[in-house]
Amino acid sequence: MSLVTAVGISVLFALSLNLITGFCGQISLGHAAFFGIGAYTSALLCKAGMPFLLTLPPAMVVPAFFGVIVGLASLRVRADFLAITTMGVGFLFVGVVRQQDALGGEMGISAIPDTGLSKLAFMLLTLLLCVMTALLSQYIRRSWMGQVFNAVAEDEDTTRVLGVDVPRFKLAAFALGTALAGLAGALYANNLKFISPDSFGFVESMTVLSMVVIGGIGSVLGVTAAAIVLSLLPSMFTFVGEYKLLVYGGLLFLIMRFSPDGVTGALRRAFAKGPR
Amino acid sequence: MLFVELIAQGLVQGSIYALIALGLTLVYGLLRILHVAHAALFTLGGYIGVLVTNQFGSLGLAIAVAMAVTGMAGVLMYRFCYEPILHHPPFVALIASIGLFIASEEIYRLVFGAYGLSYANPPLQGHVAIGALSFKQAELLVMGGGALVIAVLAALQSRTRLGIACQATVTDPQMAESFGIDLKTVRYVNFFVGSALAGAAGVMVALLNNLVEPTMGSVPSYKALAIIVLGGLGSIPGTLMAALTLGIVEAFGTIYLGKLLDRNAIAFAFLILVLMVRPQGLFARK
Numbered sequence: 159m160s161l162v163t164a165v166g167i168s169v170l171f172a173l174s175l176n177l178i179t180g181f182c183g184q185i186s187l188g189h190a191a192f193f194g195i196g197a198y199t200s201a202l203l204c205k206a207g208m209p210f211l212l213t214l215p216p217a218m219v220v221p222a223f224f225g226v227i228v229g230l231a232s233l234r235v236r237a238d239f240l241a242i243t244t245m246g247v248g249f250l251f252v253g254v255v256r257q258q259d260a261l262g263g264e265m266g267i268s269a270i271p272d273t274g275l276s277k278l279a280f281m282l283l284t285l286l287l288c289v290m291t292a293l294l295s296q297y298i299r300r301s302w303m304g305q306v307f308n309a310v311a312e313d314e315d316t317t318r319v320l321g322v323d324v325p326r327f328k329l330a331a332f333a334l335g336t337a338l339a340g341l342a343g344a345l346y347a348n349n350l351k352f353i354s355p356d357s358f359g360f361v362e363s364m365t366v367l368s369m370v371v372i373g374g375i376g377s378v379l380g381v382t383a384a385a386i387v388l389s390l391l392p393s394m395f396t397f398v399g400e401y402k403l404l405v406y407g408g409l410l411f412l413i414m415r416f417s418p419d420g421v422t423g424a425l426r427r428a429f430a431k432g433p434r
Numbered sequence: 435m436l437f438v439e440l441i442a443q444g445l446v447q448g449s450i451y452a453l454i455a456l457g458l459t460l461v462y463g464l465l466r467i468l469h470v471a472h473a474a475l476f477t478l479g480g481y482i483g484v485l486v487t488n489q490f491g492s493l494g495l496a497i498a499v500a501m502a503v504t505g506m507a508g509v510l511m512y513r514f515c516y517e518p519i520l521h522h523p524p525f526v527a528l529i530a531s532i533g534l535f536i537a538s539e540e541i542y543r544l545v546f547g548a549y550g551l552s553y554a555n556p557p558l559q560g561h562v563a564i565g566a567l568s569f570k571q572a573e574l575l576v577m578g579g580g581a582l583v584i585a586v587l588a589a590l591q592s593r594t595r596l597g598i599a600c601q602a603t604v605t606d607p608q609m610a611e612s613f614g615i616d617l618k619t620v621r622y623v624n625f626f627v628g629s630a631l632a633g634a635a636g637v638m639v640a641l642l643n644n645l646v647e648p649t650m651g652s653v654p655s656y657k658a659l660a661i662i663v664l665g666g667l668g669s670i671p672g673t674l675m676a677a678l679t680l681g682i683v684e685a686f687g688t689i690y691l692g693k694l695l696d697r698n699a700i701a702f703a704f705l706i707l708v709l710m711v712r713p714q715g716l717f718a719r720k
Contacts, residue, residue, distance in 0.1 A: 185525055231706070235713045238468060238524065242663040243709055245656060246702030253699020257692075360656060364532055371529045404540035410533025411515070418519055418526040 160277065160349065165389050166284035167345050172369040172385035173291045173378065174338035179367065180376035181295075181304060182331035183311025184232050185241045188248025189339055189366050192221040194358030195251065196340025197347035201267045210273040210348055217344035218337040225336025229329040248363050255355045266354025273348050284345055288382075291338055295378045298334075307331060311376075368410050374419055439567065440685045446573045448681025449580035450642075453635035454654045455661040455673050456584065457508075457628030463604040463668030464624050466524055467516060470531040473655035474538035475504045475511075475629045479636025480646035481546060488554045493641075500637045501630040508629020509622050535655060543648040550647030558641065572641045579638060583631060584674060591670070596623060604668060653698075660705045664716050672717030679716070680704065 175189045200217040204210055228247055232240050255261045262268075273280060298304045306327045309317040318324045347353045365388065373384030391406060454476055461469045479500040486496035515534060519526055558571035591597035596619075602610040603620045611617055635654075640646045661680055665672030680701055687700035695703060708716055 185528075231710065235709050238466070238667065239663055239709060239713060239715075241468065241525075241528070242659055243706055246660065246706045249656075249698045249702040250695075250706070253696040253702075254694070256696050256699075257694055368529055368532070371525060375525075401540070401544070404537050404544070407533045407536030407538075407540060411530050411537060412533075414526050414530035414533065415515065415519060418522040 160281075161390075163277075163281045163284050163345075163349050165386055166281070166288050167342050167349065168366075168369070168389035169288050169382050169385040170284070170291055170345070171339060171342040171366055172373070172381050173288070173295055174335045174342060175366050176335075176370050176373075176376065176378065176381045177295065177298070177338065178331050178335035179370050180381065181299065181307040181311065182328060183307075183314075184328065184331065185237070185244070185367075186228075186335075186363075187241050187245035187360075187367065188228075188251070188363050189244070189335075190358045190360075190362035191248045191251035192225055192336040192339040193343040193346065193362070193366075194255070194353075194355075195221040195224055196343030197353050197358070198255065198261060198267070198343075199340065200344035201270050201347040201353055202261075204271050204273075204348065205267065205269075207271075210271075210275070214341060214344055218340045221340030221343070222333045222337035225332045225339075226329055228336070229332030232328055232332065233325050245360070245363070248358075248360055252355045252359050255358075262354070264355065266352060266356075267347075268352045270347060270351045270353075280349065284349075287341065287345070292378055292382060299376075299378070303327065303330065308376075372410070372413055436689075440689060441682055442567055442569070444682030444685035445678060446569075446576055446642075446681070447684060448678035449577045450635055450639055451654075451657065451661055451681055452674050452677035453580050453583065453631050453638070455658040455665070455677050456587070456670065457631040458658045459662045459665065459668055459670060459673040460600075460624045460628040462662055463670075464600075464607075464621055465516065465520065465527075467520075467527045468524070468531065468659055469516075470528070470655050470659070471511065471515075471534040471538065472629070472632055472658065473651035474535050475508055476632040476636040476639075476654055477539070477542055477646070477648070477651040478507060479504045479633025480640040480650060481542065481551065481636075482633070483637030483640050484551045484553055484646050487557070491555075493557045493637075497634055497637050500633040504633025504636070505626040505630035508625040508632075511629075512621060512625040535651070539648050539651065546646075546648065548648065550645050550650075552644050552646075553641070556641065556644045559644075570642070572638070576638045576642065579634070583634065587627070587631075588670070596620075600624060657698075657701060660701060664705055664708060666715030666717045669715075669717055672715065675717055676715075 171193055175186060178184050178186055178189075196217040199220045200213040203213040203216060228244060231243055235243055256264055275283065306317065306322055309322065310324055310327060314324060369385045369388050370381050372388065373381030454473070458469055458472050461467060461472065482500040482503055483496045486499050487493055511534070515530060516527055519530060558575055560571050561568050562571055562574060591601060599610065599615045600620050600623065602613070602615060603617060607617060636646075639650065661676045662668070662673055664680065665674070665676035683704050684697055684701055687695070687704070688697055691700055
């Protein structure tokens with residue numbers, strides 16, 4: 159059951175990045191930082207005595223606040239520069255948390271109080287939030303905002319020339335995506351009852367980005383599927399034991415090398431080639 | 435005195451960064467790929483350096499072999515990993531590169547063991563006093579070697595036909611091609627030279643720490659990316675200056691800001707600060 163919860167959290171996290179990278183085309187290599195900000199916000203508030211469910215809104219607002227700041231940066235730097243800037247944000251977050259005793263330092267925060275929900279209820283809550291996020295993603299994609307996101311991803315300059323207020327939409331994408339990442343982080347913290355800076359580093363940012371890319375940038379179903387498979391991979395591959403990371407890295411490379419639009423793209427092509 | 439010492443430390447670290455980042459810049463300038471797996475070649479260089487030195491007892495030979503092998507490995511990596519996916523959006527190559535990097539770290543761990551290797555008789559460990567400063571000989575080698583390599587590279591770039599062809603390709607690939615420059619050759623050469631530099635850096639870092647381990651590339655893998663961005667992506671003098679600057683900033687930062695931020699965070703705080711003021715990097719061309 160806790161495995162299902164963990165997978166659900168990964169899906170939520172991947173969908174949140176999909177809003178920024180998939181829909182709006184803004185690459186982020188530091189998305190785990192917002193996941194972490196949400197986790198720390200919720201954990202600290204819970205320890206201060208706040209009931210778990212009430213910590214969820216602040217665990218979305220705080221990361222969204224920082225997300226908008228990074229969004230402002232994305233107005234100034236683009237493409238590869240943005241990728242490196244967001245990577246920097248990730249390291250900055252980990253670096254700051256490590257050195258602050260108030261945030262638990264290297265040791266992290268442990269013994270997060272009980273949520274008051276049974277394991278089953280917590281799982282259902284996670285899954286409900288996943289479904290809601292997936293539906294929201296689909297809704298956004300069809301909406302006017304989604305169209306603009308797509309336009310920005312395809313060709314930012316032309317979109318700007320067409321008179322669209324591009325900065326506003328980019329900020330919206332960052333705010334939404336980071337808020338949802340924070341929500342996923344809050345669930346993560348309360349599911350494990352323990353968080354430390356190591357859980358929100360560069361590797362985690364890379365993992366979530368690979369979920370989005372392998373799922374096929376922007377495809378809600380594909381990203382969901384990729385998140386499920388990639389988060390189950392470590393436990394599925396117990397038989398390869400110490401070759402786990404080798405298989406993981408190799409797969410990432412092979413998928414990109416032979417099917418750059420992700421697994422969804424490969425399936426789509428397979429079906430398109432089918433009976434006609 | 436602390437002040438001068440910190441600058442010296444920063445320059446040593448900066449020279450290492452420069453050697454790694456220069457290769458990355460060569461690749462980026464040409465292909466616009468963020469080549470994370472570059473750091474895997476750096477690690478490979480370290481391993482070859484230690485193995486050859488322990489076997490034959492010659493550091494010079496070790497550096498030469500490491501450069502040749504990593505250079506070839508770089509060319510193969512380009513030919514089989516990047517060339518087929520060049521026409522896709524850049525993040526495709528980025529993810530492929532990350533996958534390649536993770537996989538190669540694992541291969542090193544499986545082949546050479548998780549605890550790393552050391553030099554049997556580490557060469558150049560003596561100390562040399564310059565004024566009031568004391569340097570390890572290996573540190574001097576890093577700085578001297580770095581400066582030499584960069585000088586040679588600069589000379590080749592501006593004096594030889596091939597070097598000029600490289601520059602032309604970076605500036606405008608289409609125009610270069612229509613003047614009869616073979617893009618393929620230029621790319622192979624750049625990958626070879628860039629990867630060989632990373633290999634040399636690997637040997638030198640292995641010498642400084644007297645240790646090579648599978649994960650020794652993970653810090654350079656992202657630090658070097660930060661440096662080439664600081665340097666204005668694809669500019670060689672810019673990268674050089676950015677590497678030295680970052681080395682010095684880190685040396686001072688860990689002393690004065692160590693309570694607030696760790697070493698990585700200091701480097702990236704500096705990077706973000708610079709990018710907000712100058713989004714095109716410290717030393718952009720144009």
